Amino acid sequence: MTTLGIFLSLIFESLRFFAQVPPLDFLTGLQWSPQTAMREDQAGQSGAFGAVPVFLGTLMITGVAMLVALPIGLMIAFYLAEYAPARMRAAVKPAVELLAGVPTVVYGYFALLTVGPAIRGFAEAMGFAVPTQSAVAAGAVMGIMIIPFISSLSDDVINAVPQSLRDGAYALGATKSETLLRVVFPAALPGIVGAFLLGVSRAIGETMIVVMAAGRAANLSANPFEAMTTVTVQIVAVLTGDQEFDSPKTLSAFTLGITLFVVTLILNVIALIVVRSYRDRYE
Amino acid sequence: MVNDTALKLDVGRKFSEAAAVGGAVIDLAAAKAEEKAKFVCRGVRVHYGAKEALHGVDMDVPDAGVTALIGPSGCGKSTFLRVFNRMNDTIPGARVSGSVLMDGADIYAKGVDPVLLRARVGMVFQKPNPFPKSIYENVAYGPRIHGLAASRGELDAIVEGSLKKAALWEEVKDRLKEPGTGLSGGQQQRLVIARAIAVRPEVILMDEPASALDPIATARLEELIDELRKNYCIIIVTHSMAQAARVSQKTAFFHLGDLVEFGDTRAIFTNPKDQRTQDYITGRTG
Numbered sequence: 326m327t328t329l330g331i332f333l334s335l336i337f338e339s340l341r342f343f344a345q346v347p348p349l350d351f352l353t354g355l356q357w358s359p360q361t362a363m364r365e366d367q368a369g370q371s372g373a374f375g376a377v378p379v380f381l382g383t384l385m386i387t388g389v390a391m392l393v394a395l396p397i398g399l400m401i402a403f404y405l406a407e408y409a410p411a412r413m414r415a416a417v418k419p420a421v422e423l424l425a426g427v428p429t430v431v432y433g434y435f436a437l438l439t440v441g442p443a444i445r446g447f448a449e450a451m452g453f454a455v456p457t458q459s460a461v462a463a464g465a466v467m468g469i470m471i472i473p474f475i476s477s478l479s480d481d482v483i484n485a486v487p488q489s490l491r492d493g494a495y496a497l498g499a500t501k502s503e504t505l506l507r508v509v510f511p512a513a514l515p516g517i518v519g520a521f522l523l524g525v526s527r528a529i530g531e532t533m534i535v536v537m538a539a540g541r542a543a544n545l546s547a548n549p550f551e552a553m554t555t556v557t558v559q560i561v562a563v564l565t566g567d568q569e570f571d572s573p574k575t576l577s578a579f580t581l582g583i584t585l586f587v588v589t590l591i592l593n594v595i596a597l598i599v600v601r602s603y604r605d606r607y608e
Numbered sequence: 609m610v611n612d613t614a615l616k617l618d619v620g621r622k623f624s625e626a627a628a629v630g631g632a633v634i635d636l637a638a639a640k641a642e643e644k645a646k647f648v649c650r651g652v653r654v655h656y657g658a659k660e661a662l663h664g665v666d667m668d669v670p671d672a673g674v675t676a677l678i679g680p681s682g683c684g685k686s687t688f689l690r691v692f693n694r695m696n697d698t699i700p701g702a703r704v705s706g707s708v709l710m711d712g713a714d715i716y717a718k719g720v721d722p723v724l725l726r727a728r729v730g731m732v733f734q735k736p737n738p739f740p741k742s743i744y745e746n747v748a749y750g751p752r753i754h755g756l757a758a759s760r761g762e763l764d765a766i767v768e769g770s771l772k773k774a775a776l777w778e779e780v781k782d783r784l785k786e787p788g789t790g791l792s793g794g795q796q797q798r799l800v801i802a803r804a805i806a807v808r809p810e811v812i813l814m815d816e817p818a819s820a821l822d823p824i825a826t827a828r829l830e831e832l833i834d835e836l837r838k839n840y841c842i843i844i845v846t847h848s849m850a851q852a853a854r855v856s857q858k859t860a861f862f863h864l865g866d867l868v869e870f871g872d873t874r875a876i877f878t879n880p881k882d883q884r885t886q887d888y889i890t891g892r893t894g
Contacts, residue, residue: 411700489737493800495698497750497807498727507749512740 338579389464398475436538463539482516519600676856730804736796738788774802794825
């Protein structure tokens with residue numbers, strides 16, 4: 326019911342936006358600069374609402390985040406599920422899950438004040454000029470935030486793999502790692518994919534870290550060391566400050582919002598279906 | 609003792625047949641098998657934490673034929689079975705003491721890799737546990753990890769040969785790429801037997817392999833066991849006394865962690881020496 330309300334409010338505002346900006350321009354335009362004239366007599370921009378750079382920014386930062394979170398999260402899950410002694414597992418798992426409870430603003434500080442300058446310093450030492458705010462800094466820190474999602478869910482699905490499968494592999498003379506990589510991992514894969522997709526939708530929706538660490542400039546670039554912006558950041562950007570409520574600039578926020586909503590909804594649905602089909606197989 | 613067994617009451621189909629063929633012939637075969645023991649167990653104890661599950665078992669498992677381990681639930685028969693391929697090692701808190709010699713070598717000696725031992729001693733479990741992979745991949749798994757096949761062609765041959773030995777080839781040869789979990793229970797159990805055979809073990813352990821199967825699938829499995837015993841030393845745990853009587857040549861009766869009686873299956877069922885065995889096989893306990 327709440328979902329429906331949110332969805333409808335987004336739909337109505339989006340329709341008003343598309344009354345002023347053609348949908349095709351929004352979906353395929355390469356320039357995003359939503360500044361519109363504040364007064365009728367003011368000279369200047371009419372605004373450009375090409376959302377491609379914004380979406381690409383989201384994609385890039387999400388990609389970096391998952392590159393960090395997936396391998397580390399999976400390794401933690403493998404260790405906890407198959408190798409760690411019970412006492413170690415009881416201590417480490419909640420500790421890792423704590424990462425999920427850190428406010429994202431704090432991650433933002435961390436990205437802006439620690440990771441960003443560190444990357445810049447490293448790049449300068451290598452002879453490149455890199456801004457403090459970059460997609461890499463934001464993505465890496467976001468990846469750290471997502472690690473517990475991946476590790477905790479994957480750990481659960483690995484534990485749900487029936488012991489009989491492990492016994493079967495051991496009885497054939499498989500070592501622990503052979504059993505893990507060639508029997509347990511494939512069996513748990515659907516669940517791990519589900520965990521991955523949930524992590525992705527978390528990354529797409531993340532705002533605070535990106536505002537602080539990746540910047541607001543909608544650059545169209547394939548270089549992850551550039552400052553970039555994401556859908557969520559732009560929503561914040563166009564809605565803060567005072568302007569007419571029915572200007573295309575303000576309304577564009579809702580359109581971006583609905584796009585984001587649809588994408589994460591689809592990802593979550595896929596994740597749920599995948600996880601459920603996995604459960605059916607063993608119960 | 610040998611001669612009067614045939615006169616005793618008829619416990620299973622097998623014994624009436626045995627009586628018709630003549631007990632002496634069968635006993636010669638049994639005596640021959642006794643010459644060579646595959647496993648020599650002395651004072652085998654298994655602890656789970658502080659609890660002792662097996663209180664010192666002495667037993668010589670013959671190289672040829674089927675040895676059945678019977679007894680009421682919780683008597684230690686499955687625990688004892690898992691001694692032979694060191695599967696108890698995978699249970700936290702489990703400890704095995706005493707000596708178990710396989711072909712004269714202690715399998716619990718320092719430096720013995722349980723992983724290599726398990727390649728020689730295959731195991732089939734109570735519940736069929738095919739991997740969530742194709743039928744082909746299930747059988748190919750063992751040969752792959754042990755590097756038994758140098759080429760795709762060799763691997764194909766191993767898979768086909770193993771499935772044939774497990775009497776499953778005719779049913780699955782046209783759908784080797786389909787998931788092994790899609791087969792019926794009886795077929796799955798034969799699939800995991802094929803999977804075990806594929807690593808060329810010397811011994812196959814079976815832990816109540818028919819308990820999850822219907823009577824027809826059980827009958828097929830028993831036929832298969834009878835076929836396999838020509839090439840493998842088989843040790844089977846079963847809670848069905850009729851099954852033990854049908855498939856095994858030697859039977860061991862366990863009770864509360866003790867090996868009560870061990871001998872020729874026919875003798876155990878027709879002329880048990882111990883009162884506890886007598887009570888169990890006649891259905892008074894268990």
